[in-house]
Amino acid sequence: MYRVRKFAYATLTLAVTCAMVLFLIFPARYTESVRNGISLWAVSVLPATLPFLFLTALFTRLPLFKKLSKKSTPLMNKLFGISGTGGGAVLLSLVSGYPVGARTVQDLAAAGQLEKDEIFRTACLASTSGPAFIVGVVGAGMLQNAALGWLIYFSHLMGILAVGLILRLNAKPIGRKKLPAAEAPPDLGEILINSILSILTVGAAIAIFYVFGQMIADMGAFVSLSPRAEGVIRGLLEMTTGCALLGDRTPLSLALQCFLITFGGLCVLVQQLAFLTRAGVKALPFLGVKLLQGAVSALVCFGLALLFL
Numbered sequence: 001m002y003r004v005r006k007f008a009y010a011t012l013t014l015a016v017t018c019a020m021v022l023f024l025i026f027p028a029r030y031t032e033s034v035r036n037g038i039s040l041w042a043v044s045v046l047p048a049t050l051p052f053l054f055l056t057a058l059f060t061r062l063p064l065f066k067k068l069s070k071k072s073t074p075l076m077n078k079l080f081g082i083s084g085t086g087g088g089a090v091l092l093s094l095v096s097g098y099p100v101g102a103r104t105v106q107d108l109a110a111a112g113q114l115e116k117d118e119i120f121r122t123a124c125l126a127s128t129s130g131p132a133f134i135v136g137v138v139g140a141g142m143l144q145n146a147a148l149g150w151l152i153y154f155s156h157l158m159g160i161l162a163v164g165l166i167l168r169l170n171a172k173p174i175g176r177k178k179l180p181a182a183e184a185p186p187d188l189g190e191i192l193i194n195s196i197l198s199i200l201t202v203g204a205a206i207a208i209f210y211v212f213g214q215m216i217a218d219m220g221a222f223v224s225l226s227p228r229a230e231g232v233i234r235g236l237l238e239m240t241t242g243c244a245l246l247g248d249r250t251p252l253s254l255a256l257q258c259f260l261i262t263f264g265g266l267c268v269l270v271q272q273l274a275f276l277t278r279a280g281v282k283a284l285p286f287l288g289v290k291l292l293q294g295a296v297s298a299l300v301c302f303g304l305a306l307l308f309l
Contacts, residue, residue, distance in 0.1 A: 081171025
């Protein structure tokens with residue numbers, strides 16, 4: 001373990017040093033890359049994500065959310081070893097996509113609405129992409145076929161839920177928390193400020209990894225690679241770019257797209273961990289679960305693609 005950690009730090013140090021040197025040598029080129037990354041965030045991510053961050057944060061503070069969570073605790077506990085409150089975070093993630101689930105888990109943990117033992121399992125289950133991206137952007141946009149987007153979305157969910165059932169095996173029983181008799185109304189100003197800070201965190205991650213991708217390309221890392229191999233490598237860094245390069249609609253390419261979406265790529269992982277580490281979620285176990293979820297979802301997607309294509 002010590003050698004692995006030492007190697008990881010050495011690799012990270014080398015990568016950071018190379019990035020700093022390249023930025024100093026070619027400041028104009030990479031400043032433009034930052035600008036392009038921010039533009040991508042402002043045009044594609046900000047309009048869709050900011051309202052969800054605000055609305056989901058507000059919804060979790062309403063009495064209705066707490067009452068529904070309390071009633072659904074037995075089912076969520078039996079299936080996944082989480083409370084109904086955790087199940088609510090999962091549902092919000094399924095509808096909204098990255099990184100709303102992670103932000104919701106952080107909010108609920110900070111408010112004491114999640115038990116310590118269930119936070120990690122909830123975070124893994126509430127780490128999903130949404131139908132707007134998978135069906136709309138990947139399916140209808142990149143693949144020119146919304147039905148393929150639904151196939152990927154179903155496989156994505158199967159990977160997430162299957163691993164959630166595995167994590168359930170070592171779970172402790174989750175009790176029903178008593179709701180306070182009276183609560184102060186939600187502070188809209190505080191929720192709005194926190195939502196803005198959250199979306200700025202997302203934008204910074206997108207811009208930084210956009211630059212990293214450009215630097216790797218400039219170093220010739222993709223010159224001798226096939227489009228599929230380049231798509232996988234770029235997708236491990238930033239999933240949207242990788243999915244766009246894997247658009248030939250073969251079973252293997254669909255499975256690889258599903259893996260990248262479920263894993264999230266380093267860009268999405270950093271966005272999520274920016275919230276989840278504050279809730280006590282450790283990065284390495286979470287990374288391991290995301291890799292397993294990606295592998296399971298890819299296998300499901302490959303099998304379904306062979307069956308229906």
